[in-house]
Amino acid sequence: MSISSPPAVTTAASPPSAAVPVLLNVNGIEVIYNHVILVLKGVSLQVPEGRIVAILGGNGAGKTTTLRAISNLLKGERGEVTKGSIELQGERIENLSPADLVKRGVIQVMEGRHCFAHLTIEENLLTGAYTRKSKGEIAANLEKVYNYFPRLKTRRTSQAAYTSGGEQQMCAIGRALMANPSMVLLDEPSMGLAPQIVEEVFNIVKDLNTREKVTFLLAEQNTNMALKYADYGYIMESGRVVMDGAARELASNEDVKEFYLGVGGGERKSFKDVKSYKRRKRWLA
Numbered sequence: 001m002s003i004s005s006p007p008a009v010t011t012a013a014s015p016p017s018a019a020v021p022v023l024l025n026v027n028g029i030e031v032i033y034n035h036v037i038l039v040l041k042g043v044s045l046q047v048p049e050g051r052i053v054a055i056l057g058g059n060g061a062g063k064t065t066t067l068r069a070i071s072n073l074l075k076g077e078r079g080e081v082t083k084g085s086i087e088l089q090g091e092r093i094e095n096l097s098p099a100d101l102v103k104r105g106v107i108q109v110m111e112g113r114h115c116f117a118h119l120t121i122e123e124n125l126l127t128g129a130y131t132r133k134s135k136g137e138i139a140a141n142l143e144k145v146y147n148y149f150p151r152l153k154t155r156r157t158s159q160a161a162y163t164s165g166g167e168q169q170m171c172a173i174g175r176a177l178m179a180n181p182s183m184v185l186l187d188e189p190s191m192g193l194a195p196q197i198v199e200e201v202f203n204i205v206k207d208l209n210t211r212e213k214v215t216f217l218l219a220e221q222n223t224n225m226a227l228k229y230a231d232y233g234y235i236m237e238s239g240r241v242v243m244d245g246a247a248r249e250l251a252s253n254e255d256v257k258e259f260y261l262g263v264g265g266g267e268r269k270s271f272k273d274v275k276s277y278k279r280r281k282r283w284l285a
């Protein structure tokens, strides 16, 4: 596990596993919104092939901005990457359009699900196959999605607007899978869902990871759940990575437990106020 040495701007993120090839490498990116608001202040992270990596942190930490920077969805938000680089399998991808990225196997499921409300679940799923030509492959993929999400099969003819929040989240993930991705960026899959539905969604994510070898980079405020399913985690605060490590280590780390998992009576305003971070800061100073 590593803790960023303040006031360093970038985190020297230790590779989650040296033995597994790195699929995505984000290297010291800065993001500015509206030409003036510096939101990401040098974020580095790595996603090895076939793993689940979580970006954790509270409101406004920069999780969504990081995912948007990777999938090149900042433009619509008047944001831009002004420093650093993003590489997929060693190739720079900052200038690829979101559609080109989908063709390269990277797709983002946005925060808030974004299903087409007036389309049925099945029609929504089929919109995810827009980059593919073969009808046979699309049909086979649809069956595969239904195998992972049996709830979607039973609701296939229902308008998305009349399905539950959990079903809409499943629909959004299922639609992404229709593009046959190698990597899915998942923004707050647990948002607004009841705990057992969150568990159901995460179980399917884990299944897709294990059986289909889909790599996931997910952003979550639900630290507890994310660390239960992820292999590796990065904790962000105020546009920086403040700590990263194997999920198991982070889950048992006293500072993380105190600040993010609600263990101990901390009224801390910042992760940097937790005890050993401060201690470490003194060591590193």
Ligand SMILES: Nc1ncnc2c1ncn2[C@@H]1O[C@H](COP(=O)(O)OP(=O)(O)OP(=O)(O)O)[C@@H](O)[C@H]1O
Pocket: 033, 034, 037, 039, 057, 058, 059, 060, 061, 062, 063, 064, 065, 066, 077, 078, 079, 111, 221
């Ligand atoms: N389009 C935008 N224009 C200006 N500032 C923005 C824009 N989008 C986000 N921000 C700011 O960037 C910072 C990081 O926001 P971001 O949405 O990346 O955080 P987050 O970690 O995803 O938070 P949450 O958990 O609430 O979704 C916040 O201070 C936010 O106000």
Ligand SMILES: [Mg+2]
Pocket: 063, 064, 065, 111, 187, 188, 219
């Ligand atoms: Mg967000």
